[in-house]
Amino acid sequence: MKLNWHTEIQTFLHDTLEHLEENEALNNLMLGIALRVQNDPSYYHEVELVTLSDERGLILAALMTIPEKLVIYGMQGDDDTAIHMLVTGLLERNVRVPGVVGPKELAKKFAATWARRIGCKLDLDMHMRVYELREVNQEVIGEGQLRLARESDLQFLIEGIAEFQKDARLTSAPDLEKCAESARRCLDNQSVFLWEHQGRVVSMAAKSRPTRHGVTVNLVYTPRELRGRGYATSCVATLSQQLLDSGYEFCSLFTDLANPTSNSIYQNIGYRPLGDFDGYYFTEGSADGRRGDKS
DSSP, X not given: OEEEEOSSXXXXXXXXXXXXXXXXXXXXXXXXHHHHHHHOTTSSSOEEEEEEEETTEEEEEEEEETTSOEEEEEOSSOOHHHHHHHHHHHHHTTOOOOEEEEEHHHHHHHHHHHHHHHTOEEEEEEEEEEEEESSOOGGGOOSSEEEEOOGGGHHHHHHHHHHHHHHTTSOSSOOHHXXXXXXXXXXXXXXXXXXXXTTEEEEEEEEEOOXXXXXXXXXXXXXXXXXXXXXXXXXXXXHHHHXXXXXOSEEEEEEETTOHHHHHHHHHHTOEEXXXXXXXXXXXXXXXXXXXXXX
């Protein structure tokens, strides 16, 4: 087996793209981030890219946009030796890993190996499920309209991103300056959409991480006092339909399995489960991790 650290996104994609696109929706996180780096090398301040292969081809791949969690991908088979090699390589390179996210069993193996090697505490962060949608159930869309967020919505976006982070247990005390930066980026990228009902903004959702055939929906948020009225359902369903109409073959999203309400909502819209991911973070000797899907 050989561990290969990539200084260029092109060589990383050369080794991984074919494999990731075999299940494009399920692998949307790593694939979408890698393609984002390819399209805009300045999007992230620092990125670590590594693959592990043998004479048969790719075994493992890992990507980390510092300081976020390590995103891991693996081929089917016995990957214990490969995980040990990856952990050793990260330690030798002095990469500070705050946590890991990936397919359930693979993430569990990496997390246990990392925690054992550096003597840190291992905490399960979140059980997640990846969903894919190819046809929207139009019956769930209620009254209102979807529109692109504009400059006058900046304050709503800042507050919405901050509250989303708390709802998703990303943090109990959002950094409002960083939330403002995220909101500004969403406006500049024209990636966040709002649902209006009777002239009032009542929900939001964003598109993110486009791949060759699909795109991810995230940052779904409705103010607490407006929940239970179907606004998020209408917002996500209409945005998903708009994305399909624009040429994408599918939409994907991550859900927190601890939130049965959101999982039910997305399935009612037409999203179908593909597989489970787990996120772990490391403490006592390692930096705290991040949670959820905000990329």
